[in-house]
Amino acid sequence: MTISITINGKKYKAKKHQSILTVLRENKIYVPALCYHPDLCVKSNCRLCVVEIKGRDGLYTSCSTKVEDGMEVITESPEILRTIRTNLELIFAQHKEECADCIYRYNCELLKMAKKYEININRFKDRKIGVKKYRLGDVLVMDPNKCINCGNCVEVCHKQKVDFWRKKEVDGFFEVMPNEDKTKNCVYCGQCVIHCPVGAIEAKGEFEDIEKPLENKALGKKVVFMVAPAIRSTIGEEFGLEPGTVVTGKLATAIKKLGADYVLDVSVGADFTTTEEAKELIQKFKNKEGVCLSSCCPAWVRYVECNYPEFRKNIATTRPPHIIMGGLVKSYFAKQIGVKAEDIITVSIMPCTAKIYEITRKEFEIPSTSSGRIRPVDYVLTTRQLAFLLHKNNINLAELQEGDFDNLMGEASGSGVIYGASGGVLEAALRNVAGEIKEKLPVVFVSGLDKAKQILEELKEDPDKYAGVEVMACPGGCVGGGGQSVPTNKEIIKKRAEGLRSIDNQKTIKRPKDNPIVNKIYKDFLKTEKIIKKYCHTNEEN
Amino acid sequence: MTAFIEKLKKSGLKGRGGSGFPTFEKWQTVLMTKAEQKYLVCNGAEGEPGVKKDHYILANYPEIVIEGIKIGLETFEKSKAIIYLKSNYYREFGGKLKELIGDLPIGLFEKKGGYLAGEETTIVSILEGGLAEPKGKPPYPCKAGINGCPTLVNNVETWYHIAKIDKGEYKKSRFFTIGGKVKNPGVWERDEKYPINKLLKETDNYPDFDFFVQSGGEISGEILLPSELKQTARGQGAIIVYNREETDGWELMQKWINFFHQENCDKCTPCREGVYRIKEMFDKKIFDQKVLKDIFYVLDKTSFCSLGKVVSIPIKSFYQKIGL
Numbered sequence: 001m002t003i004s005i006t007i008n009g010k011k012y013k014a015k016k017h018q019s020i021l022t023v024l025r026e027n028k029i030y031v032p033a034l035c036y037h038p039d040l041c042v043k044s045n046c047r048l049c050v051v052e053i054k055g056r057d058g059l060y061t062s063c064s065t066k067v068e069d070g071m072e073v074i075t076e077s078p079e080i081l082r083t084i085r086t087n088l089e090l091i092f093a094q095h096k097e098e099c100a101d102c103i104y105r106y107n108c109e110l111l112k113m114a115k116k117y118e119i120n121i122n123r124f125k126d127r128k129i130g131v132k133k134y135r136l137g138d139v140l141v142m143d144p145n146k147c148i149n150c151g152n153c154v155e156v157c158h159k160q161k162v163d164f165w166r167k168k169e170v171d172g173f174f175e176v177m178p179n180e181d182k183t184k185n186c187v188y189c190g191q192c193v194i195h196c197p198v199g200a201i202e203a204k205g206e207f208e209d210i211e212k213p214l215e216n217k218a219l220g221k222k223v224v225f226m227v228a229p230a231i232r233s234t235i236g237e238e239f240g241l242e243p244g245t246v247v248t249g250k251l252a253t254a255i256k257k258l259g260a261d262y263v264l265d266v267s268v269g270a271d272f273t274t275t276e277e278a279k280e281l282i283q284k285f286k287n288k289e290g291v292c293l294s295s296c297c298p299a300w301v302r303y304v305e306c307n308y309p310e311f312r313k314n315i316a317t318t319r320p321p322h323i324i325m326g327g328l329v330k331s332y333f334a335k336q337i338g339v340k341a342e343d344i345i346t347v348s349i350m351p352c353t354a355k356i357y358e359i360t361r362k363e364f365e366i367p368s369t370s371s372g373r374i375r376p377v378d379y380v381l382t383t384r385q386l387a388f389l390l391h392k393n394n395i396n397l398a399e400l401q402e403g404d405f406d407n408l409m410g411e412a413s414g415s416g417v418i419y420g421a422s423g424g425v426l427e428a429a430l431r432n433v434a435g436e437i438k439e440k441l442p443v444v445f446v447s448g449l450d451k452a453k454q455i456l457e458e459l460k461e462d463p464d465k466y467a468g469v470e471v472m473a474c475p476g477g478c479v480g481g482g483g484q485s486v487p488t489n490k491e492i493i494k495k496r497a498e499g500l501r502s503i504d505n506q507k508t509i510k511r512p513k514d515n516p517i518v519n520k521i522y523k524d525f526l527k528t529e530k531i532i533k534k535y536c537h538t539n540e541e542n
Numbered sequence: 543m544t545a546f547i548e549k550l551k552k553s554g555l556k557g558r559g560g561s562g563f564p565t566f567e568k569w570q571t572v573l574m575t576k577a578e579q580k581y582l583v584c585n586g587a588e589g590e591p592g593v594k595k596d597h598y599i600l601a602n603y604p605e606i607v608i609e610g611i612k613i614g615l616e617t618f619e620k621s622k623a624i625i626y627l628k629s630n631y632y633r634e635f636g637g638k639l640k641e642l643i644g645d646l647p648i649g650l651f652e653k654k655g656g657y658l659a660g661e662e663t664t665i666v667s668i669l670e671g672g673l674a675e676p677k678g679k680p681p682y683p684c685k686a687g688i689n690g691c692p693t694l695v696n697n698v699e700t701w702y703h704i705a706k707i708d709k710g711e712y713k714k715s716r717f718f719t720i721g722g723k724v725k726n727p728g729v730w731e732r733d734e735k736y737p738i739n740k741l742l743k744e745t746d747n748y749p750d751f752d753f754f755v756q757s758g759g760e761i762s763g764e765i766l767l768p769s770e771l772k773q774t775a776r777g778q779g780a781i782i783v784y785n786r787e788e789t790d791g792w793e794l795m796q797k798w799i800n801f802f803h804q805e806n807c808d809k810c811t812p813c814r815e816g817v818y819r820i821k822e823m824f825d826k827k828i829f830d831q832k833v834l835k836d837i838f839y840v841l842d843k844t845s846f847c848s849l850g851k852v853v854s855i856p857i858k859s860f861y862q863k864i865g866l
Binding site: 042043044045046047048050058059061064079082083086087090091093094124127148149151167172173174 | 673678803804807808809810811812814815816818819836837839840843844845846
């Protein structure tokens with residue numbers, strides 16, 4: 001039902017049940033809000049989004065107040081200004097400014113507010129100075145000195161059914177900290193990172209270590225960047241482009257400008273993952289070996305390992321795309337360019353924080369040229385980190401010429417690209433095996449660990465309910481990943497996924513089976529089951 | 543409107559938990575809200591220091607409280623009741639109450655958490671198994687409380703008066719607690735508008751020294767001078783007497799602000815950070831009027847719940863009337 005409201009003397013249309021804040025945002029009328037996130041519950045904790053309502057006493061938080069027909073809202077008054085200023089100064093007193101090494105340096109909501117409202121950010125002494133940081137498995141770092149206690153991380157972690165973050169009282173304050181219950185493990189999905197309004201949680205080395213991969217060039221190494229599917233429809237946002245804008249070509253140019261020797265497309269790796277995972281799915285189904293669970297989301301894999309170990313054996317042994325890609329780069333590709341595996345540094349550009357942990361898993365290691373084993377992927381940079389690196393080097397992606405990925409590893413099929421959004425992995429596998437089996441294959445795909453938990457519970461009841469399950473831990477899939485640009489919300493995620501679909505629509509080769517490079521590498525390199533296992537499947541004996 | 547709610551309306555009874563909301567309005571809302579399950583809560587959290595009236599009622603008239611709840615159970619179809627008690631009350635009166643309850647659908651619940659755990663939306667959250675944090679209003683608990691069911695939260699004393707109203711014995715009385723520097727601390731039932739000075743004199747508690755009074759409760763109550771005692775006590779009806787000469791103002795203000803700092807839930811910025819900044823000043827015995835004014839302003843205007851909104855009352859009235 002449409003109603004009419006007045007904002008600052010001007011009439012606007014609104015829908016019944018909308019909050020005042022939603023209507024303000026739709027009409028691009030600014031009110032500051034930190035704890036508000038469209039995908040989370042309205043908590044109204046920060047108390048910044050206050051407005052006046054004509055005929056009513058006091059101030060109202062616009063996030064928690066619904067519009068009513070004929071309502072007259074005022075967003076600017078001396079009272080509102082005074083309130084916002086003091087509350088903002090109080091918030092700044094919780095947040096240690098480390099702007100020089102913060103990923104939000106180019107895009108900080110807090111600083112924007114400080115400037116707009118001309119506040120003294122140091123009116124109060126920082127309250128939490130000296131509180132120890134929480135380091136989570138060398139993947140995420142939470143700095144309580146920056147946390148403004150909004151509770152978004154606790155809520156989103158609970159929504160994911162992980163419940164790692166929680167609030168506990170210390171010295172009269174309820175502070176965010178890891179759960180003391182040791183059965184609640186962080187799975188590194190990074191949803192807390194992208195829902196934190198002030199950068200209190202970040203990926204490890206999010207700022208400090210981003211130069212490291214390219215420093216290897218000075219040591220005579222070849223640096224190979226490998227770009228995940230979900231990056232190309234997201235990273236443009238960091239340079240002012242609309243969410244969902246596809247920037248594949250510009251991205252290739254930008255990375256070359258940074259100094260990378262080669263830029264490859266992880267979607268090609270995805271074509272191998274699809275081929276192998278589809279084989280596994282069909283084999284498990286035909287041999288009645290139980291459900292086949294997808295393996296390319298490391299947060300999901302860790303969630304199963306921590307919470308449902310009985311399903312560990314059901315996870316496909318097929319390696320995730322960038323791991324296969326890294327292995328092929330350090331073997332097949334290395335030979336092509338005449339370089340030893342040890343002299344290649346692979347850098348995965350990922351929408352994901354859990355990938356930082358994934359590359360350290362021993363079962364993905366591959367044989368080196370000399371002796372011993374090496375990691376297929378040496379570094380992971382998130383979408384945010386790559387964007388930061390580009391900004392830092394004054395490379396404006398939006399204005400670059402279109403370039404190309406290096407074609408030594410060929411071009412991906414459409415299947416390889418849709419991997420970045422929920423449902424894509426399963427669809428790719430099904431495209432590849434279409435017509436191979438006659439029976440009905442019960443499959444399901446979900447995103448978000450809450451839904452994954454439901455599926456596992458269903459499987460506990462009825463192990464044959466599904467033959468194949470695709471899970472992406474982040475809502476919407478990798479386009480909503482914990483390494484992606486901020487803000488990330490449902491609407492933005494949808495546009496990023498549509499961006500990937502548009503690439504698929506333009507591809508003439510839709511599935512790995514029909515991709516010449518895939519067939520060539522199987523013919524020339526992945527010739528035996530033993531070699532395939534070495535490069536495309538987990539090796540538990542490692 | 544049922545005959546009893548009509549009676550309730552006529553009686554003019556206001557909630558005795560401190561906010562003074564007309565009781566019949568809550569009852570009417572619960573009545574009118576269709577639901578498969580309705581909850582009645584008898585709030586015996588009595589978290590405000592200096593207030594002992596619910597304790598007094600539970601010790602002396604538990605059967606009348608249960609009678610009141612029974613009227614609620616009869617008024618609302620598909621209703622269950624919960625007597626929500628602070629821990630020591632639970633231990634002290636649990637046995638007796640269980641006896642009186644018999645097989646009525648009334649449960650006992652031991653309060654978890656501190657001061658805030660007596661606030662009605664926080665009670666709802668706790669009874670749902672959630673955090674001891676207030677919830678946003680609307681929806682009000684009487685429309686959608688415990689698990690979304692209409693929930694009527696009334697104070698112990700309110701339930702007591704409900705039974706009295708039903709029997710036609712309600713005389714617009716309330717229970718006053720007298721404490722602090724007095725000879726005869728205790729609880730007295732008097733007319734709801736009874737002046738503080740008259741009550742102090744009658745109970746042989748009127749000081750023969752220079753004094754001031756805190757009206758309502760020992761933490762959130764307003765400071766009143768002897769010349770202001772023709773009014774009745776506010777909030778939960780406690781009257782605390784202080785010896786003006788012997789009272790250390792800093793110590794008193796520190797006590798208040800420490801209490802708020804410890805007992806708030808830290809949900810909203812002004813209460814979490816603002817209260818801490820006042821505490822910081824008082825710990826160092828600094829009195830920065832400008833900072834205080836700004837923080838009181840955001841506490842009064844933007845606190846999420848009523849706890850934050852009362853912080854300024856004792857402090858402001860103390861330094862305006864008594865000074866440091």
